[in-house]
Amino acid sequence: MQNFAIEAEQLRIRYPHSPHDVVTGIDLAVAPGEVFGLLGPNGAGKSTTQRVLTGRHREFGGRAAVLGRPVGDYGRDLYERIGVGFELPAYFPRLTARENLAAFARLFRRPTMTPAEALAAVGLEHAADQRASTFSKGMKMRLNLARAILHRPDVLFLDEPTSGLDPVSAAGVRAVIRAQADAGRTVLLTTHDMPAVEELCTRVAFMRAGSIVAVDTPRNLRLAHGRRSVVASFTERGALRTSQFPAPDDPGLLRLLATGSVQTLHTREAALADVFIAVTQDAA
Numbered sequence: 001m002q003n004f005a006i007e008a009e010q011l012r013i014r015y016p017h018s019p020h021d022v023v024t025g026i027d028l029a030v031a032p033g034e035v036f037g038l039l040g041p042n043g044a045g046k047s048t049t050q051r052v053l054t055g056r057h058r059e060f061g062g063r064a065a066v067l068g069r070p071v072g073d074y075g076r077d078l079y080e081r082i083g084v085g086f087e088l089p090a091y092f093p094r095l096t097a098r099e100n101l102a103a104f105a106r107l108f109r110r111p112t113m114t115p116a117e118a119l120a121a122v123g124l125e126h127a128a129d130q131r132a133s134t135f136s137k138g139m140k141m142r143l144n145l146a147r148a149i150l151h152r153p154d155v156l157f158l159d160e161p162t163s164g165l166d167p168v169s170a171a172g173v174r175a176v177i178r179a180q181a182d183a184g185r186t187v188l189l190t191t192h193d194m195p196a197v198e199e200l201c202t203r204v205a206f207m208r209a210g211s212i213v214a215v216d217t218p219r220n221l222r223l224a225h226g227r228r229s230v231v232a233s234f235t236e237r238g239a240l241r242t243s244q245f246p247a248p249d250d251p252g253l254l255r256l257l258a259t260g261s262v263q264t265l266h267t268r269e270a271a272l273a274d275v276f277i278a279v280t281q282d283a284a
């Protein structure tokens, strides 16, 4: 039997006062070393699933296991094995970045990186002695990530690690995640950042209303659900306009070409954003 880093079998989750299950019996099996994306619209149940897998919500049905052991069987030792980076940065605002990481490092029994190593890993070494309360949002997200990787965990759970970041900062965070994957860590990544998914994820699961509606590699999902299209830009009454057509022989495109007004024509490859819309809006 294969040992999965993360497993869920018929996982059902309900909050104390919610009238129905918000996760309705999902199956997940993430192999060691995978960067697995958990995608879907707001409210689909992604964060709730992460909460159960990281031991922060203990009421659930079915099975949830990390590194071959049910999450319910772990105590604090779970946090020796996993790293958790959630959307809202968690740090001591009055302490410097270095002091924050030194404080977090003391919580672990296993050897950790030094604060300087962790700050260098996320590109924050220049701000080591700056108070966390003075950090920009992007810096806080990096500090959060430094905290999550500090003890070199086997599995990393990341919820929206690039949320609200500018493109350069987001690319920096993606590079940190890539380095973690290259070091052999398993990553479960919840995100709406499609470039991050394209760049990092070995496989992706799309959730919709508490269920998983598609799981595959980004490439296979694009082939199965994405549509290529042809984009034409043309002039109309002196203004430049663009239109998208499903195929090069689309009658509308052929009519447009016959007018002689087309300036440029290019093929647009299917993107994961198209897959997102196709599988989370149309699935029954």
Ligand SMILES: Nc1ncnc2c1ncn2[C@@H]1O[C@H](COP(=O)(O)OP(=O)(O)OP(=O)(O)O)[C@@H](O)[C@H]1O
Residues within 6 Å of the ligand: 015, 016, 017, 018, 022, 040, 041, 042, 043, 044, 045, 046, 047, 048, 049
């Ligand atoms: N503490 C809670 N108590 C009751 N219901 C909750 C709680 N947290 C989340 N929910 C509900 O559970 C459902 C799933 O929420 P969840 O946060 O898991 O979605 P998500 O897919 O992570 O969304 P987003 O992309 O917005 O982060 C939603 O209907 C939400 O309202």
